[in-house]
Structures are given as structure tokens and as C-alpha cells.
Amino acid sequence: MHDLFRRGTRIAGCALAAVSVALVTACHDILQVQNPQAFTNEAANNPNLLPAVAAGAEGQFQLSTATFAIMTGMLSDELQNTSTWIDWKQVSDGDITKNWPTAGAYSGAQDGLLRARFDAISAADRFHTVMGDSVRTSPLFIQVEITRAWADLMLAMGFCETPPGPGMPTVSDTAMFQQARDSLKALLPLIQAAHFQSAADRNARLNFANAGLARASLMLGNYGDADTYAKAVTPGFEYDAIYSTNSGSQNNNMTVQGTFTNNRSYTIRNIWDQYVDTLTGFMRDPLSGQDDPRIPLGHDNNNATGKWYGADGISPFYSMTKYINLNSPIPITNSAEMILIEAEVAWHGGDYATAVSLMNKNREAVGLPDLTVPATDPQTGVFNMLLQERFATMFAQGDRLQDIYRFGLMGTRVGHDRPLKLPLSYNEEQNNRSIGPGGGKCPGRS
């Protein structure tokens, strides 16, 4: 009996072995397949692909701007939810509970910037691998390093806390401003030494770095540096987030979500409704009563109120026509912002005349009448002008929340018991082992 079982086992074993050997020998190559949709990590270490790697990092940074601007805008007094999504409503209502089974819309804004920053870090590592020592004079290296620093700067603008590097514990927004400032400072000599193809290319990067330094310094309260770096930016400079109609993922999400011909998911916050000129389609400048071309708003000529309704079918809606096309660029920074930084520095120094004069430069450029220094309480008067000018100049660009936050205006302008900034991304909190579920520490509330 024992022999018989052994014989059976042997037969079975031999049969399986024969089949297996035949399969393994004949089919080893068959089991190897390639993915024609993507590059492997090794394949990407190709010098010809490095420009695409650099563009990937900077492009992801730019693409993340729209969602960032919507979410920060909705938490501030700038924008308001008109969508059917509860998580958008929570941001707009200042009632972010973070107890949803899913990430919540606010997370996407930080996720995009964090991923863009990683793309930049990963790209820089790849450049080191492929280019060796020559990396430090490579414009591609400058491109990804400046992207990394600006991603840090934006993270500081919108979020109360952020991991300063991949998988790290969070630090405060102040620490992120410092990290951005330090990185940009370190980049200035590298930009000067890099082998750009033209002076214009070098100047573009210098302007972008200086603009970042001016903003970071302003937010850190280092007004002298802010003024110096702002003045170093060439007049007429602008750095935009560029979008495309090539595919849905490259569309300007502000257009997708905020225009009447698209999703109608957010609009300007209703505290501004009193200023909307429904005949011309602009918001009136509260300082002069004239239409402000910096804030165009689409409206319904056939409706007595001039308003359409949002996607929820009930919220009054003005179309956000600043970004009318799916490929409309979003300014991330420009010389108009630099002028306002200079003006703010002057205001901080008590030089109200200079502050107003600088603001008038921007107003004249768009055809608005000059402002004058108020005779009574010029400090408050000029501050209000400054706040309004920053609102109008950088409308729907993602800057308003930081202004409301740093000047302590959340309670008075939007409402009490609201988060002062956007909280740490749910995805980062859940999956970053240095933080863990429930590990987010902020924001405070108004």
C-alpha cells in the first residue's frame, strides 16, 4: 500500500514537475510585460527626459493653484460655496468637521502642493543622479528648486501646519514661510551662476525668486527685506499658473467650478453683492464707486436681481468671469503685488502718503481714480485702502485668506467660530506615519 501511494505521488510529482519545467522554460519571457503608458524609474534617468521631469514638477505646482485659490477663498470673505457638495459647504461655512469618511475637498488643495513639492525634490535627486556636479549650474535644477520653495510658500499661505518635507511631522505656517524664504535666498546665487540660454530666462527666474522672498519676508514681518526684494522685481513681471484645454486635468478648475457655463459651484461671497454692478458686469470699487475691471462678474440680464443660481439650484450666483476660459491663466505673483508689498511696508512705517501713492500706481493702470490719504485716522483709512486694493488686485488668486488671517479679520469680516486657516490635509494626516490619524493640531478658530 505504502509503495502504491509512493508510486502515485511520484507519478503526480513527475507530471507536475514536467509541466512546470516546460512552462517555466518556455514561458519565462511570456510572463514579462511592459507598460506602454508610463516610464519606469530607471527609464526616466535619461538626459533627454530631464526637461520633462522638471516641467512635471513646475507644472504640477501651477495646476494645483486653482483648487488652492478656491478653497482658501471660500474659507475667507472672498468666495462662497454654491455647489451641491457638503464638503465644499463645510469650507464655505467655516465648519470643517474632519470626521467624514472621505478626505474632504479642503485636502485636495494641500495634497496638490505637497505632491508638486515632492515632484520637485524627486526631480532634483534625479538630476543629481544623471548630471552629477554639473547640476548646480543647470537651469533645470533652478526650475525645480524654485518650484519647491514656492510650493512651501503657498502651503504657508493656506494651511496652519504642513510637513516641511516628505513624511515629516508638521510645522507651523511661520516655519514654512521661513523655509521658503531660506530656500529662495539660497537660490539667488545659483540663479546668477546657472547657464541660462538667455538673460531674459535668468531674469524671469530671478524675478520669481525675489517676488517669493518679498512675500515671505512680508508675512514674517521682516518689512525691510520685503521692501528690498519687492523693489528688485522688474516692473511688468508676472508669473502665472498656466492651464490648458488639452484634457480635463489641465483645465483651470476656477473656471470649471466658478463660471455660469460650467459647474457654478462657487461665487463671490455675498457680502460683496451690494457692490455688484449688474448693468456692466463688474464689482464696483468701494473706494470710488466706479466699476473695478479687476473683478468682472457675469450676471443674468433677464433676472430682476441679475443673479443666476448656483449648482445647488438655490444660491444666488455671479459668474466668476476673471477666469472665463478653461485655459485662463491664474496670476501667482506679479509686479502689482510687489507694489502693494512696498505700500504695506510704507504703511507699517507710518508713511501713508507713499503707501497711497504706490496703490495709485496700480489703480491708474486699470483706470480707477487716485486715492488720497484720509484726513482723520489715516492709519485705519489707509489700511482699509490697502486691504481693498489687495483684495481687488489679487482677487481669486489664493491670497485673501492669509490677509484675513494675519490681520485678524476672520471674526469681523466672515464670522466667529470659524477656522482661521485650512487644516492639515486628511490624506496627509492619515498616511504620514509621523503624524497619524487625529494628529493635526490646528487651526485655531475665530
Add this chain to the structure above:
Amino acid sequence: MITGTVTDRGTGQPLQGASVLIAGTELGGMTDGRGHYVIRGASGKVTVRVQRIGFRPGSKVVTVPDGDSVVANFELAVSAVQLNQVVTTGTGGAVEKREIGAPLAIVDVAQVQAVKPSGDMTQVLEGQVAGLRSVSVGGGVGGAMDLRIRGASSFTLDQRPVVYIDGVKVDNRATDWTASLGNQGCCNFNGGVGEDRLSDLNPSDIDHIEILKGAAAATLYGSEASNGVIQIFTKHGQTDSPPQWTIGAGMGFDRQRPNYPTKLYPNFSGPDGTRALDMNKTLIKSGPYGSYDIEVRGGAQKATYYVSGAYSDETGSIQPNDQKRGNLRVNVTWDANTKWKFDVRSAFDHNMINSLQSGNNWTSLTGNASNGDPRQASKLRPYGEAWVSVADIQRMTSYNSANHWTGGLTINYQPFAHFQNRLTLGNDQVSEAKVRFFPPDGNYTSAYVHNGEKDDDYRNQTIYTADYLGQISFKLPFGIGSDLAFGGQGYYNTEWLSAAIGKVFAGPGVSTVSSASQTFGGEIYTHQVNMGGLVQDRFSYGDRLFTTVGFRIDGNSAFGKNYGFQKYPKIDVAYNLDGYKWLPAWINSFKLRGAIGKAGKAPGPYDAFLTLAPGAVFTNTPALVPASPGNLDLKPEVTTEIDAGFDAGFFHDRLGLSGSVFRSGTNDAILAIPLPPSSGFSQAQQQNVGGIVNRGWDFSISWVTIDSRDLEVHNDLKLDGNHNKITDLGSATPTTTVRVGYPVGGIWAVAPKSYDPGTKKWTSTDTAVFFGPPMPTFNLSYSPMVRFKQFQAYMLLTAARGAKFYNSDRPYRFREHTGDEYLKLLGPGGADTPAADSTVNLWSHFTDIESRDNVELREISLAWSVPRSLSSFAKLGETTVTFSVHNVMWWDHCACQDPYTNWAGASAFGVSSAFLTDPSPRQFRLTIRSRY
């Protein structure tokens, strides 16, 4: 030569498809439509055995004089037990079910079709097998059905069983595939509901279906079988049989149940005085249905043929929505000699579905009509449509057109009496187009389509199957029999998706992608290879005790580079008590069985690869960004199932009981573990970290209550229960919805706690709370059949309980200030009331979780076997006329149209949300079938 006729003892009707064999030989044949059979080559004293699904086997000893013939007729009694049926799927060769210890089921499709005419294969399976779920989840006519066996065994991979037709693996996709190509315009093509490639098949071509319920039974199918295996056997001709023609025709209509929450709409008018419409009265129509099919089969001495053609045209109740299907099949067999046999099959299906705009979709037809505000009704938008007018949606074109070919060749070679070889080579090809057109003069702004859009998406799927099985039978001492099986099986699967998109047309009159002012494209290609070897031995002792030991080894292109081959062992035992003297006489068959086995599920084709995804930024500048972190150690999910049960027949097999308890544990379940966004990769890493357990049972009773010539009563009851639980997450961080101790895809949400009238706000629980599992924990189906003389009545009643779902429609309507439930709360003249405000506030902050518990009358039918005197008068053959209604009525607790609906159709368990989804319509059918 032996000839004869096999008939149903109860009705006296001939039995087609009965297997007639000479015991101890390979000689045999099948009965034709007249119940007639012919067996050549037998001589001397032989035993003739007959068996057919649903009947007790019969045998007779006859003596065949040399060169002469004898007649052996059989009358078979209806049986509630299937133990003597021969099965071949996952068993390593043909074997009677009584010799198998693993859980498997057989569905006699011809018999099911006789009482419950069904339009497609998944509908045939409704309520037929305990533990198998086949239900419609919405999407109108042509929408995919949810098909799964014994719960969820994966976090991320497809839940459908793998499907073979006559040994050839076929495309079983039922989910939408256009989203991965990046649609330019609105949403998913038709809201997320995919077309079901199994609905391409002509159910009239199916003879029977074998179902392997889980890993213990499906081990020999290796790395694709942890969800179970369904093998479809198509019809064949019979040797020595003249052509037998069967023609069928059906007519009827579909009509939706009018239970949309818009009945109060006509009480309201819009600003221009237009009175709002109730879609229950205006959009629900009777959609006509027609079907025609013809088949002929027969055979000569050594060859048989089966040829069939069918055409059906079904129009949905909510229109536009229809499905037109044409089928052609040719099956030919040739017994070249006693050693070589060939079986060639070819089937071509054309399936054209004009899809219903439904689901998660701005252009959902009923979604717009039932989410609109009746107080905003206007001449152009008489339902106060929320986003896109019903008129413009009805002008859209959205269809899926599929050509599906399945071909196979099976060669049987038997060089010696106890050595058999079977080689099956097959190919399954699907070429389908999904086309959608928004006319340029329509207003689709809410769907962000301006001046029209055309989407042409294509999918080509090819599966090559090669399967070799060798069998050696020999006797061991002490009466031990041994059937050794060995072989190899492989498949090569490619899928190519492409899209061409045109946007913004100059105006009406053109409709091609190229005629648009903006054009886009997309393309995705995947391929996957699996190679496996198997060996198995079935030992028998005394025709009573059977044990099978098997082993399969697999390599798969989707396994990580560092991972080698996966091994799957199995063992099962069947012990038959019948024949023991101590067994009471009224127990005429009793099989105890037990099985343990492993089966797997391979990862997605490229999940193991670390990749950088190319794209474009800054307008047409190439870009590369980290996409998938990959996993070089990725391996298949492995499910180990332990199953124990019994199959028993009582009172001459008039009462059949069958039951199983099982524990199905999945190790190395693949979990998509997101990396923190600060670490880059946009895609989650697939890791084998999870553990999932399904503990369940299934039980069926089949009772031939009365079986006389004039009156026949059958009662079938099927019950099953299943509790699914996550047992391990390894190093993965639990998320709100994926936690150890709770089911896969569990329903979690923040729950309301209390309402503060002062602040007019609801407070909520601090964290999401668990509401329940996404799948029922208990299912029941009861199907009585009564035949009185020529009349036969049938009913299928089902019930399910335990499952919860996100009823997204309900809060959505409140947030939109619409729907009957909201409108009822308004005061005179439509004025707001505190109750309305409070409810709007509630549903502005919370998700509505509801129960899927329900009782459903799925089918009633009445069939009439036309007397020959009448049918011959009309120059018809043996004729049956059947009237049936499908989806008759359902009762539930939810504020929804149908407790089964899911916006993403037959998607995996992960999406358990009803949203703008339309239930399947009631189907009224009158079918006539005549056989010549």
C-alpha cells in the same frame, strides 16, 4: 445498435439532452428533441444508463444480438437531487457530483428558461443558486447586473467570478471603462453604469451552467478563481438525429414602476405660469419588446451540429433607451474514430445598447426631472429641470455597440481505455464602441458642454485560452480507484482602449469628431499573461468514499518581479451513505462532504510597476511626474476556503436538501495604501497586507411535492447568509471605512445627534459611525411551480436583509429644495416652514444611510403547452406559450425608487450609493416557442 426514447414519467413528454451511456464503455449519446437516442457499437449483454439534470437516473440491462438492434425506452422520474449529474468544471475531468467534496452547483438553463424566460445570462441566474447574487442594480435596459458569489474577498480587485464558455475564458466586464480615458465633457458616459458583456450571450444557446462557489472548488483555476468560477455549456446536436427545428418569438413591453418623488409637482407652477409636470405620468412609457430566435440541431452517425440565430429588440420605459441584440452560433462535433473527437464552436454576438442617461451625471434624465424645482418650471423646462432640460437630454445620442466573438476548439484523444487527453484552444474577442453626442444647438452648459461634443471611445479586448488536461485511470489494490489528472492552463489577455473627442461645433449639421473645432484623444493598453500547471488525483473506495488531492502552480505577469510562482493546494472528501442497510429507506441518497482549497486573484496588470506618468503642462509641454510607487513583492491574493456540507435525497429523491457552511479567508489581500501626499506618488501603493474572512452558510430545499400526469407541484427554497469581516490590515493605517473587525466596503458616516432650534443647526457625532455592511447578510429565494395539465405557473420571490447604502438622492433633493418629501413640508403657497428649514439643514450636513432590506416578487409566469391538435392546426410543432412579468413588485423601508440601485452599476463593493439611478423596469413578456 441500441435505440430508444427517454420521457418524463410525470408528463409523458420526451426529454431532450438526456445522456445515455453503456456502462463501462465510452459508447453513448444524447437524446434529441423527440427524446430519441441511438448508440452504435454495443453488443452482447450491456447496461444502459440514462441521466438528465432534474431527473433520477435510470438503467436497464439489455442484450444486443450481433448485427441487430434493440429498443430500450426509459421513463425518468423528476428528482430534487443532483448527485448523479456529471460535472466537469474544476474537477479534473468528467465526474459525477456524488464523487466531489467541493461545493458546486448546476443550473439547467433550458429548464429555467421554460418557466422564467430571461433576456440575458445573468437574469437566468437570479435566485437559482444559494450563495450566488445576481441582481439588477439599475441603469435601465442594457445596464449591467451585479454578479458575485459568497461575499467580498478583496479590497480592490474585481468581485465578479471568472466566466468560461465551453472551456474558453470570456470577457466578463460589467463596469464603465470610459472614465480612465479622461472624458472631456460631462461625467461618466451614462452615469457610471457599464454594459455587461455577459449580456451579449443568447441565453437560449445555453444548455447548463456549472458554478464553483469558491476557492475550495476552484483551486484548479488558480490565480483568477478566488471569486468562484462560472462555466457555461452551450447546446450541441445529437448523433443519429434528424434536424430538429425550434423557433421562438416574444413580444411585450417594459414599464417602470411610477414611484419617483415628483407626484406633488403639478401642484406648483413656474414664474411664467407653466404648471410643473410629474415625471411618473409623462416620462414613464411602455417600451415595446420583440424577440425572434431559431435553432436547428441534429447529427449523423459521427458528427453533430447545432446552429442558432436570435434577434431581440427591447425598448426601455424611460426613453431613449433600448437594446438590440443579434446572435449567431455554430457548434459542430466530429467523432473521427474511437480515439479522436473534435468539438468546434463559434459564436458571434452583436449587442447595441442606446444607453439611458442615468447615474452620477448632469445629464441624468430622471435625475433632472426629479431634482428640478417645480416652482421654476417653464415651457422649456416643464419639470423645473435642475441642470439640463429633459428635451435636450432626449436629443443626445449615447450608445454602446459591441461585436463579440467567441471561438473554441476542443480535441479529445483517448489512446487507451484509461488514458484521456483534452486540449482546448479558444479565443474571445470583444470590439465595442461607446459613442456620445451632444447636439451643438442644445443647452448643456451645466454639463460644461458648449456648442456640442462628440465622444468616440473604443475598447478591444482579446483573451486567448489554452488548456490541456490529461487523465489516467487505474485501479489500486484493496479496491481503491485512482483518477490522475494533470495539465496546464494559460491565458493571454489584452485590452486596448482609445478615445477620440471633438468639442465645439460650428453649428448643427455635423457630428463627427473631426468636424469639431477642438479635438482630443486618449489611449490605454494593458496586457496580462498567466501560465499554470496542475496535478490532481481522485481516489475512490467502494463507490462510496472519494477523496481528491490537487495542486496548482501559477506564474503571472502581474506578480512583482521579486515574487515567483504561486502554489494552490486542495483536498476534498465525499462520503456517500446511500446503500447502508441501517439508513432508513426513505433516505435514498446522502452525501457528506468537506473540502479545503486555495485559489487566488492576480493583481492589476501593472500594479507592481513603479512608474512615472507622462503628461502635458503649460499647454503642450511634455511632463513626467511620479505616478505609481509600484511594488516588486506584489503577489496574488490567496483565499483559503473550508467548506463542509451535505447533499441528501429523501422519498425517492422527491425531497432534496443541500447545505454548506464555509469559512473563506483571504490572506495577502491587496490594499491600496495611499502614500502621504508629501511623499509624492499620486497613486496608492498596492500591498499584500490585508486579511478578510467570509463566514457563511447556504441551504437549499427542493421538493417535488406532487408529481402526477395532470398535476405537478415543485417548491424550491434557497437561503444563504454571510458575514464579512476585515481581520488584518498589516502595517496599513486603518481609515474611517477600512477597519479591522468591520466588513469590506462598510457603510460609515457622520450621524446627526441633535437639532438646536436656536442656532438652527444640527450637531453630529464626533467621528463617522458604522451603519452596516454593503452586502446583505441574509438572502432568500422561494420559487414554487405548479403545473396542471397543460398549464404551468411559476413565481420567484426573493428577500434580502442586512445591507445598508448611501441614499444620496434624498439629501440631495432637500438641498435642492425639491422632491415630494420636501414639498410636503411647505406651507400654503409654497412658503417655508420650520420643519422644512430643519430638514434642509439636516440634509445639508449629513448623508442619508438607509437599509437595503427588501422583499421582491421578481417573477411570475404562466405557461401553456398547446395541445397538439391546436398546434398542428396552426402548422406548429410542440408549442408552449408563456406569459411572464419580471420585476413585478418590491417592498422596502427606504425612501428610494429601488433598494438595489447603485449609481456605478455593477461596480465593485466600494461604491454603494444610489444616486440619480433608475431601477430596472418591469418586463411584461408573451413568448411562444415551437419545436418541429
